Amino acid sequence: MMVVADVVVVGWLLVAGSFADEPVSAGRLAAFAQRHGLVVTPTNGNQVIRYLATTRRWRVAGLSVGFLASVAWALPQQRVYVNFLTAFAGWFAGALVAEARLAHLERGPRRAASLVPRRVDSYRSRVVSALLPASIGVSLVLAVTSLVVGTSRAAALIWFAAALAVLCGESIVERRVLHRPQPLAPPDQLAADDAIRSRSLHVLAAAGTTLVLYCVLGQLAALRPALAGDAGQLVEAAAILGVFVAPVIGLVAASARPRIPLRTA
Amino acid sequence: MIVEVDPASPVPPYEQVRHQLATMIGTRVLPAGTQLPTIRQLAADLGLAANTVARAYRELEAEGLVVSRVRHGTTVAGRPAGLPRAEVRRRLTEAADAYAAVVRQLGVSADEAHAALDRGLSQS
Numbered sequence: 001m002m003v004v005a006d007v008v009v010v011g012w013l014l015v016a017g018s019f020a021d022e023p024v025s026a027g028r029l030a031a032f033a034q035r036h037g038l039v040v041t042p043t044n045g046n047q048v049i050r051y052l053a054t055t056r057r058w059r060v061a062g063l064s065v066g067f068l069a070s071v072a073w074a075l076p077q078q079r080v081y082v083n084f085l086t087a088f089a090g091w092f093a094g095a096l097v098a099e100a101r102l103a104h105l106e107r108g109p110r111r112a113a114s115l116v117p118r119r120v121d122s123y124r125s126r127v128v129s130a131l132l133p134a135s136i137g138v139s140l141v142l143a144v145t146s147l148v149v150g151t152s153r154a155a156a157l158i159w160f161a162a163a164l165a166v167l168c169g170e171s172i173v174e175r176r177v178l179h180r181p182q183p184l185a186p187p188d189q190l191a192a193d194d195a196i197r198s199r200s201l202h203v204l205a206a207a208g209t210t211l212v213l214y215c216v217l218g219q220l221a222a223l224r225p226a227l228a229g230d231a232g233q234l235v236e237a238a239a240i241l242g243v244f245v246a247p248v249i250g251l252v253a254a255s256a257r258p259r260i261p262l263r264t265a
Numbered sequence: 266m267i268v269e270v271d272p273a274s275p276v277p278p279y280e281q282v283r284h285q286l287a288t289m290i291g292t293r294v295l296p297a298g299t300q301l302p303t304i305r306q307l308a309a310d311l312g313l314a315a316n317t318v319a320r321a322y323r324e325l326e327a328e329g330l331v332v333s334r335v336r337h338g339t340t341v342a343g344r345p346a347g348l349p350r351a352e353v354r355r356r357l358t359e360a361a362d363a364y365a366a367v368v369r370q371l372g373v374s375a376d377e378a379h380a381a382l383d384r385g386l387s388q389s
Contacts, residue, residue: 112269113310115295117302117338181309184267 004080009071016064024052036195036258044192047105051196055098055203062094063087085214092166092207096173099200104181105193112184120178123198123260128205128253132170135212139163142219151226156219163215170208177201191260198258210250217242266294270311278313282321290330290341297343301331304339 032048033040040048066087074081120129139160146156177200182193220239227235268285270278289295301307304322308315322339325331333339368378 107312110269111272111311111313112267113302113307115266115268115289115302115307117300118306179303179305179309181312183310183312184269 002075008080008082009068012064012067016060016067019056019060021057024049024056028052032195032199035255036198036260038191038195039188041188043186044188047189047192048196051102051199054102055095055200058098058101059091059094062097063091065093066090085211085218088207088214089211092211093169095203095207096169099173099177099204102180102196102200105183105185105189107181107183108185110184113182114184114190118178118182118197120174120201121259123194123258124201124205125256125259128202128256131209131249131253132167132205132212135209135216136163136167139212139216139219142216142223146219146223146226149223149226152222155222159215159218159222162218163212166208166211166215170204174201174204177204194260195258198260202254202256202258206250206252206254209253210246213242213246213249217246268307268311270313278311279317279320279324282307282311282313282318283324286321286325287328287330290325295341297341299341301339301341 029040029045029048029052032038032052038044038048066089067082069090070083070086071080073083073086143156143160146153177197180197182190184190185193217239220235220242224232224235224239266289268282270281272278274281276284286295286301295301301322302310304315304318307313308318311318322331322333326333326339330342331339332342364378364382368375373381
């Protein structure tokens with residue numbers, strides 16, 4: 001068993017390591033530019049490449065930690081097992097760290113700034129922004145239901161606490177993304193900076209929502225034994241369906257049409 | 266709409282920010298109701314301490330040029346808020362006297378002067 005685990009871990013580290021260090025391809029840069037309607041120039045091209053490389057490195061690192069933690073957790077039970085939720089939670093943590101560590105535009109000799117306020121709504125649609133709070137709302141309803149029904153209260157509350165932790169982490173990093181300094185720079189660099197913020201905010205909301213929805217699925221699983229008849233079957237069906245729906249919602253939110261703030265001279 | 270700070274200037278940074286914003290508000294480059302960036306955003310973008318920008322905003326608020334509300338941020342005031350009605354009348358009279366003096370100096374008719382004033386008001 002240990003040999004299989006060693007092979008899985010070493011194999012994963014080799015694949016993840018080579019993927020994380022791989023240079024950002026021209027296709028990936030072009031896809032980013034197309035999504036955001038960005039005209040790539042020599043200066044802002046490097047800016048976007050740095051963003052793509054940094055986020056990929058940290059997300060892969062987070063995913064690896066989640067993957068290895070999941071394998072290590074299952075080893076005492078004499079099995080090699082990868083928990084998708086743990087791995088994804090690691091990826092999300094890596095994404096948060098990447099956003100927090102991302103370098104801002106360099107200040108030139110002039111200390112100047114635009115007077116246009118940066119708001120989440122300027123970069124991301126309200127529908128995408130509402131997904132995470134709505135998911136937390138569902139989680140809250142299920143936590144209260146579990147308390148009322150009186151079954152698996154501890155499990156339901158732990159899942160709810162995990163969902164709240166995701167919301168807190170997302171909110172803190174979201175504010176950091178918005179308040180990352182944006183000194184006055186040439187228009188192409190400002191456009192790239194706005195595109196990067198928009199992408200970051202979409203990824204954070206989408207990944208956060210998916211993670212919270214998986215917490216909701218955990219709550220549903222905890223609630224299931226207390227429900228009999230149609231209600232139980234309904235919860236079971238929702239839990240099964242949710243496994244597929246949650247990532248789809250995340251993908252749709254992540255690929256939603258980005259917004260770029262209006263700039264006036 | 267850009268605000269700029271010269272670190273080498275003898276004028277303190279908060280005064281530079283305050284003066285530029287006051288000028289933009291006075292000349293209606295920043296019209297009434299315009300939302301200003303948060304203190305944290307402007308401070309980060311200019312590489313200043315948050316207290317520096319906060320002081321500039323406080324002074325603008327004391328002058329009645331901006332209004333700060335919790336959760337709504339700072340917006341440009343609708344008109345010289347806080348100025349007593351008598352003060353508004355006094356300033357208006359002063360400006361009218363100055364305009365009348367220019368009209369007399371130029372030797373234009375009252376009708377022309379009224380028309381120029383109407384044009385000026387309609388543009389603002």
